[in-house]
Amino acid sequence: xxxxxxxxxxxxxxxxxxxxxxxxxxxxxxxxxxxxxxxxxxxxxxxxxxxxxxxxxxxxxxxxxxxxxxxxxxxxxxxxxxxxxxxxxxxxxxxxxxxxxxxxxxxxxxxxxxxxxxxxxxxxxxxxxxxxxxxxxxxxxxxxxxxxxxxxxxxxxxxxxxxxxxxxxxxxxxxxxxxxxxxxxxxxxxxxxxxxxxxxxxxxxxxxxxxxxxxxxxxxxxxxxxxxxxxxxxxxxxxxxxxxxxxxxxxxxxxxxxxxxxxxxxxxxxxxxxxxxxxxxxxxxxxxxxxxxxxxxxxxxxxxxxxxxxxxxxxxxxxxxxxx
Amino acid sequence: xxxxxxxxxxxxxxxxxxxxxxxxxxxxxxxxxxxxxxxxxxxxxxxxxxxxxxxxxxxxxxxxxxxxxxxxxxxxxxxxxxxxxxxxxxxxxxxxxxxxxxxxxxxxxxxxxxxxxxxxxxxxxxxxxxxxxxxxxxxxxxxxxxxxxxxxxxxxxxxxxxxxxxxxxxxxxxxxxxxxxxxxxxxxxxxxxxxxxxxxxxxxxxxxxxxxxxxxxxxxxxxxxxxxxxxxxxxxxxxxxxxxxxxxxxxx
Ligand SMILES: Nc1ncnc2c1ncn2[C@@H]1O[C@H](COP(=O)(O)OP(=O)(O)OP(=O)(O)O)[C@@H](O)[C@H]1O
Ligand SMILES: [Mg+2]
Numbered sequence: 001x002x003x004x005x006x007x008x009x010x011x012x013x014x015x016x017x018x019x020x021x022x023x024x025x026x027x028x029x030x031x032x033x034x035x036x037x038x039x040x041x042x043x044x045x046x047x048x049x050x051x052x053x054x055x056x057x058x059x060x061x062x063x064x065x066x067x068x069x070x071x072x073x074x075x076x077x078x079x080x081x082x083x084x085x086x087x088x089x090x091x092x093x094x095x096x097x098x099x100x101x102x103x104x105x106x107x108x109x110x111x112x113x114x115x116x117x118x119x120x121x122x123x124x125x126x127x128x129x130x131x132x133x134x135x136x137x138x139x140x141x142x143x144x145x146x147x148x149x150x151x152x153x154x155x156x157x158x159x160x161x162x163x164x165x166x167x168x169x170x171x172x173x174x175x176x177x178x179x180x181x182x183x184x185x186x187x188x189x190x191x192x193x194x195x196x197x198x199x200x201x202x203x204x205x206x207x208x209x210x211x212x213x214x215x216x217x218x219x220x221x222x223x224x225x226x227x228x229x230x231x232x233x234x235x236x237x238x239x240x241x242x243x244x245x246x247x248x249x250x251x252x253x254x255x256x257x258x259x260x261x262x263x264x265x266x267x268x269x270x271x272x273x274x275x276x277x278x279x280x281x282x283x284x285x286x287x288x289x290x291x292x293x294x295x296x297x298x299x300x301x302x303x304x305x306x307x308x309x310x311x312x313x314x315x316x317x318x319x320x321x322x323x324x
Numbered sequence: 325x326x327x328x329x330x331x332x333x334x335x336x337x338x339x340x341x342x343x344x345x346x347x348x349x350x351x352x353x354x355x356x357x358x359x360x361x362x363x364x365x366x367x368x369x370x371x372x373x374x375x376x377x378x379x380x381x382x383x384x385x386x387x388x389x390x391x392x393x394x395x396x397x398x399x400x401x402x403x404x405x406x407x408x409x410x411x412x413x414x415x416x417x418x419x420x421x422x423x424x425x426x427x428x429x430x431x432x433x434x435x436x437x438x439x440x441x442x443x444x445x446x447x448x449x450x451x452x453x454x455x456x457x458x459x460x461x462x463x464x465x466x467x468x469x470x471x472x473x474x475x476x477x478x479x480x481x482x483x484x485x486x487x488x489x490x491x492x493x494x495x496x497x498x499x500x501x502x503x504x505x506x507x508x509x510x511x512x513x514x515x516x517x518x519x520x521x522x523x524x525x526x527x528x529x530x531x532x533x534x535x536x537x538x539x540x541x542x543x544x545x546x547x548x549x550x551x552x553x554x555x556x557x558x559x560x561x562x563x564x565x566x567x568x569x570x571x572x573x574x575x576x
Contacts, residue, residue, distance in 0.1 A: 191445045192445060193435065193443055194440055194441035196445070199417065200428045207415040208428075209379075210415075212433075214398070217437070
């Protein structure tokens with residue numbers, strides 16, 4: 001190494017670990033989410049939380065590894081089917097049913113991920129979409145998924161066999177805990193040594209290779225982690241809404257979650273949460289206008305992209321000059 | 325030891341859909357020297373680098389590094405053997421700070437693989453002193469905490485060199501390290517290259533011929549994918565074929 005006599009002693013290093021303002025945002029989010037069920041329907045809030053997790057899973061790939069998956073409905077939807085089946089047919093308690101869902105999402109993630117990461121850019125997106133379509137047709141044909149009807153009347157059961165989740169408020173607290181556990185895990189992943197390498201791959205893959213990183217192994221792990229997170233979202237959703245249907249595996253679901261991520265801001269940690277909240281609230285309050293929801297959603301998306309290209313949170317982050 | 329060949333390529337050829345970008349190039353680089361690869365635009369210099377670092381697979385030919393046949397090796401594994409390249413178009417990690425850019429390279433050298441997604445970033449703080457030393461060595465002290473994309477072109481190049489050095493490579497391939505730098509930067513980076521070449525071997529593509537003249541021990545001239553001449557600066561610059569290929573270049 002080149003030795004230099006004048007190495008400043010007190011280098012102005014950013015303190016590692018969660019910066020204080022991120023901690024504040026986390027606490028603020030926790031506070032808001034703790035009061036929210038008293039102001040809004042708990043079920044609506046739960047829907048937001050599930051989709052926020054789902055969007056975060058997409059963003060782990062898109063924002064932090066530079067991989068646009070257009071097939072995340074596969075992991076979300078299959079997890080939702082398996083969790084519903086496990087709870088209804090096997091009679092498992094909700095947390096175990098969700099774990100079964102995550103298991104299938106991880107399995108699919110391993111298989112599809114290993115194949116998809118060999119492609120780049122738009123080809124990666126197309127391969128993930130193709131796999132997701134295969135999963136869709138499987139769900140359409142397989143007997144246990146209930147075809148067009150889906151799996152209905154899934155029992156919510158009792159958490160650990162002890163705490164019944166029939167009450168919406170109780171259920172909300174359960175989902176909130178799951179949500180924060182996942183969010184913190186995701187934060188750790190992104191800020192781990194592994195996460196650093198992911199960011200390097202996203203910024204400049206060729207350079208990361210030239211530094212000696214075997215980038216496909218990192219992409220693969222990111223893919224599986226992302227699928228797992230989508231699985232948590234899908235499984236939880238099935239238990240909460242007592243329903244798993246073809247909508248969950250359909251390609252429009254994949255598209256919608258990418259949309260949420262982009263609206264919120266894909267290079268940001270908190271963006272997908274904001275994006276998911278916005279889209280879910282919009283769909284909820286505009287439900288009365290029927291098919292026009294899609295049109296309005298499209299317009300909002302176009303407006304967002306034109307106004308703030310980095311998404312809402314990305315825009316705020318660039319104004320504050322701080323990563324959010 | 326000193327005269328031993330560290331990297332040799334024989335019969336190296338690369339065709340792009342019928343167009344031969346590198347044509348039967350044979351090249352030997354001695355350990356501990358600075359070897360320059362020069363030639364007009366489009367001569368195939370960068371393609372040669374891509375072949376040597378396995379970013380591209382050669383159509384024909386063999387590459388031996390440190391006595392090992394690396395012709396079929398993956399680019400990441402070549403880098404792990406200590407043969408590391410920089411890029412002609414500046415290659416930094418734009419959203420990461422200058423310090424993080426250097427640290428990511430140190431992370432690879434010191435920790436190997438970083439699959440530990442459950443670990444805190446804090447485990448990387450042990451790399452900071454060395455990262456800081458490297459940042460200082462290339463004159464980026466004031467810019468350490470700035471995202472790399474916000475640095476000027478010359479500073480990006482300097483950061484790239486620091487990142488490459490962080491791997492402590494046995495051999496460096498530098499693709500136009502001085503391109504786009506101010507005279508002051510060129511002098512500092514020249515001195516740095518001279519300094520780091522004490523313990524290393526460098527193969528360098530460079531258009532700035534005064535830099536080539538002052539730094540390199542040996543020069544290979546490439547035109548249209550073929551080796552035109554090879555020798556020290558005095559020999560090569562007097563070669564009439566080289567002068568012809570470089571019409572209008574004052575130093576030749
Ligand atoms: N991937 C590719 N596909 C097709 N042709 C290519 C490819 N890469 C390079 N070439 C061609 O090969 C030739 C050599 O290119 P190369 O980049 O190696 O030149 P160079 O000597 O580095 O030039 P410069 O001094 O401009 O950097 C050029 O004519 C270029 O157009
Ligand atoms: Mg070139």
